[in-house]
Amino acid sequence: MAEPNSDSIMERQGKEIVINQKVLIFGCAAIALCAVIALFAVYMALRSGANYAGGNNRQTSAAQIGPLFELGELTTNLASGGEKKYVKVNIVFELNDKSLEKEIKEKLPVLSDRIIVLLNSKKSDDLSAENRAKLKNEILSNLNTVLTTGKLEDIYFSDLVMQ
Numbered sequence: 001m002a003e004p005n006s007d008s009i010m011e012r013q014g015k016e017i018v019i020n021q022k023v024l025i026f027g028c029a030a031i032a033l034c035a036v037i038a039l040f041a042v043y044m045a046l047r048s049g050a051n052y053a054g055g056n057n058r059q060t061s062a063a064q065i066g067p068l069f070e071l072g073e074l075t076t077n078l079a080s081g082g083e084k085k086y087v088k089v090n091i092v093f094e095l096n097d098k099s100l101e102k103e104i105k106e107k108l109p110v111l112s113d114r115i116i117v118l119l120n121s122k123k124s125d126d127l128s129a130e131n132r133a134k135l136k137n138e139i140l141s142n143l144n145t146v147l148t149t150g151k152l153e154d155i156y157f158s159d160l161v162m163q
Helices: 006-052 100-106 108-120 129-144
Strands: 068-077 086-095 152-162
Touching (some): 068 100, 086 108, 100 108
Antiparallel strands (some): 068 086
């Protein structure tokens, strides 16, 4: 039996090491790329969650939600120029104090009117899911200027349909 040339074995081993290093480098780069993509996805998810919550920094949990008051259903037309013509919305207010409920009942026609006027000025694109946080903030700031005994912490759309 002939012994293999020691130079050829070293050459073959050297090539295997180079190939293995390339595979190792490619694998590490792929893992790093996947990690960057995963971190970006988490960042975007957290960012969109903050936008949906209206930019509030307070955490919403069942223990932190204040008293709720259901305004009821409002149906109104939207501003011209949008794809949809009408909106039907059911709004629930989160109050900072239970005593505010009495004032809301007394001022219900004024509060409803302010919401309807605001919705009349919106096109269907303004009510898209991406713009709901902005809409909520507009409604909150508009209604809180009328209230004197407390303020609305948040509003919730229990139903929102556009046609």
